[in-house]
Amino acid sequence: MKRIRFEWYAWGALAYTLAVIVWGAYVRATGSGAGCGRQWPSCQGEILPRPEALETLIEFTHRVTSGLAWFLALGLLVWALRAFPKGHPVRFGAGLSLFFMTTESLVGAGLVLFEMVADNVSIARAWWMSLHLINTFLLIAALTLTAWWASGGPPVRLKGQGAVGVALGLGLLGTLILGASGAVTALGDTLFPANNLVEGIRQDFSPTAHLFIRLRLFHPLIAVSVGVYLILTASLVSYLRPTPAVRRFAKLLTVLFLVQLGAGLLNLLLLAPVWMQLVHLLLADLVWIALVLLAAAALSQDALPAVPTPAPASPHAGTGGATWRDYMALTKPRVISLLLFTTLTAMIIAAGGWPGTGLFLAVALGGYMAAGAANAINMVIDRDIDGRMARTAHRPTVTHRIPSNHALLFAFALTVGSFLILWLAANLLTAALALAGLLFYVLVYTIYLKRRFWNNIVVGGAAGAFPPLVGWAAVTGELSLFAWYLFTIIFFWTPVHFWALALLIKEDYARVGVPMLPVVHGERMTVLQIALYAVLTALISIMPLLLGEVGWFYLSMAALLNLVLLVRSLELYRHPDRPHAVSLYKYSMLYLALLFLAMAVDRALWL
Template sequence: MSASVSSRGFRVLSWSTLVYTLAVVLWGAFVRATGSGAGCGDHWPVCNGEVVPRAPTLQTLIEYTHRLTSGLAMVLAVVLCVWGLRAHAKGHPVRKAAVFSLVFMVTEAALGAGLVLFKMVAGNESLARAWWMAAHLLNTFLLVGAMALACWWAGGRERLTWRQQGLTGWLVGASIVGLLVLGVSGAIAALGDTLFPASSLADGFRQDISPTAHVLLRLRVLHPALAVMVGALVVFSATTVARLRPSPETKRAAAQLGVLYGLQLMAGVVNLVLLAPVWMQLVHLLLADVVWIVLVRLSAAGLAVGAPRADESPAPAPSLT
């Protein structure tokens, strides 16, 4: 197999793995939103003590399907890692991205198993469950980010560096932290919507401000405010990075981020007004993942070694004398 064919094949695999992983993440959210996390009881990796459930309920089928699709995602991550290491020379950034993709896939599976084994599913209203969900969300973002970088660097782009990046590095870092914090608050808000469904918008507001409200409901109200503040930070940072590192990739990513984040805010409002139906929760999560992927691509382009810098003076023209 020629190097060009192998490289092209790896790019197809990396994109396919990323898309498939996003589908598995959405199905995992569907498991939580439908209260099907205990569909296999507190057994893992078997389901209700069986390798293949013989008389499954609907919730069992939903949870069991998630386990099967997650298993295939693990296989793809292993293939991605092995192929990435074999097809790229030592020092190539794809190698690190492929390895981290597998590492975060393993920790993703461990967190999912922990949710089941420690009964942090279905109707569990403990604060500990919120911490588990936060850790799960953070790991998912890191997993998706690593896979997005594998796709990016498989296209022949330069590796990134944080050294001597000045304002660009600070803006990128602040945006990444902001989106991670926002994602955690979103996971907690979604958990609150699942555990304490409201009969109307007014009823939801009463739940949030009640002095006896559950801690998850009190935390839920923070998410909309964070969404606006983080959105302003991300859009400002993206436009500034595109100005300081004026490459076609940064300009395209900055424009995409502005549009996508606007859609994400609109989806959040619709989700609130419609009282968080399952399908809208999935749309909201998908947009959040896509915004995260585009931010990762903006970061990789803006912090790339050799990226053009608008804040640098051009080199003097050679003398003809």
């Protein structure tokens, strides 16, 4: 009974602390931080001031409620020491809660004593605000874990977690960085409000604007990037550690982050009113709580998969002894080559010539790493069906030359490396687009569509259309209508290319139960769909001439390439056999490469 009461007390302390945090944001948003002057813990030189000004009342109320939160944390620790035995995680969580509650008070005191409140626009204030936010998140994490463990949640085990531990650790770190950027952005909105959206955007891009204003540009991109990563991580963790608690918190995290992104957009459109800033902060806190609970559930002893008894390996089993070639095979180099080619030619198309050797090489490396990470994750997820398909039976995840945990660690290392390279060498938009393409391929196509719908490649194939967007953004820092046109070409070309391959290996797909078009609706429907998409691809490929973006060189090359594409599609329709499917499959790759090359040459010579 005492432990049940403690459980309610712990969750209540967390809820009360969230309310205090939101009230603290109200103090900052209304500029009331200097309401007590430069005194702490006294207010206007008194312990119990007479609040003649509204700012004094607001700031003093915040100090009182914060003090009560500290005593609640103290009571949490005392009660935990009395109610739980030595070594119980609740004791550890309660101790951390009191520690971070104390540092929270000290950071708040420092902001007042050093006058980093109200209208202070120093860079030092931004650092203090970021530190304040990080400490707040750590406090929330400690309170959340205390309540979770008091409710019967199993203790966390950090050792031996492999890729899951690394992925969640990076997610927690990324969310802290996102929170810090959000704190600086909110500070900029408070100190430099805009009268309308157009004026605010003009301020953001002005080279003479204050640093706080210019930093506002980064927060949305960081939010999307971290959101993409968190959703990907939640899905993978839910797949690898499919306990009810993990799945519940993974869904909760995904939903909350999507709601948070919508709130962020609304906050931007409404010019960050005070009430919307408070909602945005509360949602950020809830996202953090969901992530902490997901990590606690996934990293617990209960979620660890059972270790099977190893069977004796035969000399030809191919287990262990992975080489760099095996890790290279995880990235599917031959598949990536065409995607990377469209990325690099899109850079030349965007620049109207050579985009610069350094940028070109950096995007090539970063783009390869992002696509390679997606392919490695795909191999881990599909290893159950890959082992029963002749085309994929020798993949390193199937032969166990590379364990799944090692493959995922490799994939996450590629993901982080790609993001950093593209961000530093190009811009944050480029890095975010590469990460979004990875997410789309893994979550939308591999996990959701591939094993459920016959038209999986129509929607899921959009992942392969992201590379031109990456190349374009790397050069221009934005996405124009023409960049999306390049995306559209690959989107409509993909079914022609992939369904030709599917005809060749339809028996494999039927054996493992993957509902590809030839398996579900037969060869006749497949070749008809290929012909229709070939016509659409041909029509879309000549649209740049109508837009005035390309010249006659591209038009002549596109006409020739499309003529061959249509002829081979028609031949496959008339003779749906293996030789004609092979012919169209091979030509489709050459078609896309030459089409993008022709456009790059045309733009470089005549733009």
